[in-house]
Amino acid sequence: MSQATYELKAETRERVGKGSSRELRRNGLIPAVIYGDKQPPISIALPSKEVTLKIHAGGFMTTVATIDVNGEKIRVLPKDYQLDPVRDFTMHVDFLRVTKNSVVDVEVPVHFINEDQAPGIKEGGVLNIVRHTVELSVPADDIPDSLTADLAGLKVGDGIHISDIVLPKNATPTITDRDFTIATIAAPDVLTEEEEGTDAAADSSDE
Numbered sequence: 001m002s003q004a005t006y007e008l009k010a011e012t013r014e015r016v017g018k019g020s021s022r023e024l025r026r027n028g029l030i031p032a033v034i035y036g037d038k039q040p041p042i043s044i045a046l047p048s049k050e051v052t053l054k055i056h057a058g059g060f061m062t063t064v065a066t067i068d069v070n071g072e073k074i075r076v077l078p079k080d081y082q083l084d085p086v087r088d089f090t091m092h093v094d095f096l097r098v099t100k101n102s103v104v105d106v107e108v109p110v111h112f113i114n115e116d117q118a119p120g121i122k123e124g125g126v127l128n129i130v131r132h133t134v135e136l137s138v139p140a141d142d143i144p145d146s147l148t149a150d151l152a153g154l155k156v157g158d159g160i161h162i163s164d165i166v167l168p169k170n171a172t173p174t175i176t177d178r179d180f181t182i183a184t185i186a187a188p189d190v191l192t193e194e195e196e197g198t199d200a201a202a203d204s205s206d207e
Contacts, residue, residue, distance in 0.1 A: 006054065007066040007073075010044040021092070030090050034067065034076055037097040044069055052090045055081060062106050062143045064098060077104055077140055098140040105174055107133040109146045110165075110182060117152035120185035125156040128186040134162065138171040149182055159184040 013020065013031065021031045030048045035041040044067070054060050060078055067074050076095035084091055098104065110132060115121055134147055147167070149160045160182045162173055173180075 005064055005066065007068060008046055008050060009068045010046050010070075012070060013043045013045045025089075025091075030092060032093040032095060034069070034074060034095045034097055037099060037102070039097060042069060042074075046093070048090055051093060055083075055090060059145060062108060062145065064140055064143070065095075067095065075099065075140075077102075077106070077143075100141060102140040103137060104140050104143070105135055105137050106143055107135050108144055109133050110149050111146045112149045112151055112183065114150055114152040118154045118185060120154050120156040120158060121151070123156060124188040125185045126188065127151070128184045130181045130183055134165070134182070135174045136167070136171045137174050138168065142168055142170060144168045144171070151183075151185075154185050156185050156187050 010032070013024070024031055024045050025048065028048050029045040030051060032044050032046050032051075033041050034044060046067075054065075060081075062077075064075055064077050067076055075098050077098050078093060079096045080094040082091040082093075083089065096104065110129075112127065112129075115127065118125075118127075121127060136144075138144070147165050149165060151160070154160070161179045162175075162182060163179045165182065167173075
């Protein structure tokens with residue numbers, strides 16, 4: 001389970017809108033909103049550099065944080081953020097207010113282990129990842145850093161399904177109507193028709 005947490009200092013913002021947001025960004029801040037827990041949303045401003053560093057460090061969307069809003073400490077989970085497509089700095093963040101009883105839906109990354117123990121890969125098969133993340137419904141304080149998919153013993157044509165993954169206590173997939181696929185061991189790629197044509201031409205020229 002993720003034990004890493006962090007705290008950010010924020011200030012409330014009275015004005016909202018594009019003009020206000022641009023002014024915040026010029027001053028090294030970004031607009032954000034805290035919502036949920038049946039309370040009115042709070043519009044805040046956060047230090048841009050700190051938030052951007054947290055996003056690029058990984059685990060941002062699965063880590064519960066504390067935001068100090070003018071002295072009031074609010075526990076939150078990031079739910080969405082926007083990056084500038086050109087300059088890659090943070091434009092806006094949405095936070096969900098959480099409590100010790102909150103159950104949240106989060107996308108958890110899947111890590112694959114024991115590739116070297118998969119006969120199918122040793123024989124030239126390819127790991128075909130169908131889902132890099134799995135959405136789980138889980139208590140906010142028990143969000144896992146990742147899920148582990150063990151490839152040991154898998155042959156070409158075999159697959160890993162959600163039923164093969166050991167899930168944390170009290171965590172359930174949000175997809176409940178089927179045993180969905182996480183990854184498969186696919187057969188080695190065959191030559192494309194273009195490559196075959198090139199090879200045939202080369203063989204012909206050698207004669």
